[in-house]
Amino acid sequence: xxxxxxxxxxxxxxxxxxxxxxxxxxxxxxxxxxxxxxxxxxxxxxxxxxxxxxxxxxxxxxxxxxxxxxxxxxxxxxxxxxxxxxxxxxxxxxxxxxxxxxxxxxxxxxxxxxxxxxxxxxxxxxx
Amino acid sequence: xxxxxxxxxxxxxxxxxxxxxxxxxxxxxxxxxxxxxxxxxxxxxxxxxxxxxxxxxxxxxxxxxxxxxxxxxxxxxxxxxxxxxxxxxxxxxxxxxxxxxxxxxxxxxxxxxxxxxxxxxxxxxxx
DNA sequence: AATTCATATGAATATATCATCAGATATCGA
DNA sequence: TCGATATCTGATGATATATTCATATGAATT
Numbered sequence: 001x002x003x004x005x006x007x008x009x010x011x012x013x014x015x016x017x018x019x020x021x022x023x024x025x026x027x028x029x030x031x032x033x034x035x036x037x038x039x040x041x042x043x044x045x046x047x048x049x050x051x052x053x054x055x056x057x058x059x060x061x062x063x064x065x066x067x068x069x070x071x072x073x074x075x076x077x078x079x080x081x082x083x084x085x086x087x088x089x090x091x092x093x094x095x096x097x098x099x100x101x102x103x104x105x106x107x108x109x110x111x112x113x114x115x116x117x118x119x120x121x122x123x124x125x126x127x
Numbered sequence: 128x129x130x131x132x133x134x135x136x137x138x139x140x141x142x143x144x145x146x147x148x149x150x151x152x153x154x155x156x157x158x159x160x161x162x163x164x165x166x167x168x169x170x171x172x173x174x175x176x177x178x179x180x181x182x183x184x185x186x187x188x189x190x191x192x193x194x195x196x197x198x199x200x201x202x203x204x205x206x207x208x209x210x211x212x213x214x215x216x217x218x219x220x221x222x223x224x225x226x227x228x229x230x231x232x233x234x235x236x237x238x239x240x241x242x243x244x245x246x247x248x249x250x251x252x253x254x
Numbered sequence: 255a256a257t258t259c260a261t262a263t264g265a266a267t268a269t270a271t272c273a274t275c276a277g278a279t280a281t282c283g284a
Numbered sequence: 285t286c287g288a289t290a291t292c293t294g295a296t297g298a299t300a301t302a303t304t305c306a307t308a309t310g311a312a313t314t
Binding site for chain 2: 013014015016017020021022023024025027028029033034035036037038039040041042043044045046047050051054055056058059062063065066068069070071072099108111112115116117119120
């Protein structure tokens, strides 16, 4: 039976296992870290952007028009997406004449993409 | 100089490095896989849900009210979040009387959470 | 310097997502 | 079976995010 943490009757937080709760709470990532982490995941959590990232993971470096071709996405769209990814430090740009070549800028992300995909490949047909 | 893939003048897809584009395109995750992957990332990409996941990663198993307490989130909110996570196979539920205990249901996710957090911890102070 | 090309930007709309509230279920204990 | 408790569900408004179109920038080519 959940116990009241505070003596107040209503608007009290009910807790079953105070020790475990406290330990979990204490070890949660700090706000700033959480923000960073979730931003990364959120940006990876869009199909169009994920296609871009996987294309870059494969190709190493691609210009905007090639990214558009490889992913079947309108160039404007690609550009918008790249700006978000660039701002977040996930992707980096290299200018070459009037083209701009993009590549993954974060070992972190490369690892996440790699692991996730590998995992997907291994679990064809069953969890 | 980008070459036209099709003979059409306008609305043609311009490509700089056809070989690389084709290789990248060929190795993109299939639609279904992409959908799965991005759903996972998208669900991890929300601060409230991420708190729940990290709490579970720490505690192993927690009931709704303890999750609410540990993360400082209203129980209703926690419940909604858990439904999404449960439906996606990220979290699993175990009923014990009138309480329901939740835990991570996916080694995949546990790994991603673990790695990300570890990575965060190691890069205090500079990318 | 004018034109073309690759990419970027801004604004507007469309759409998805989250928080909140009211109420519904389901389990337990009396 | 009644009330209390833990959790769930559905509907709504607020907010964020993606897509699209029109246009701007900036580099090369003539």
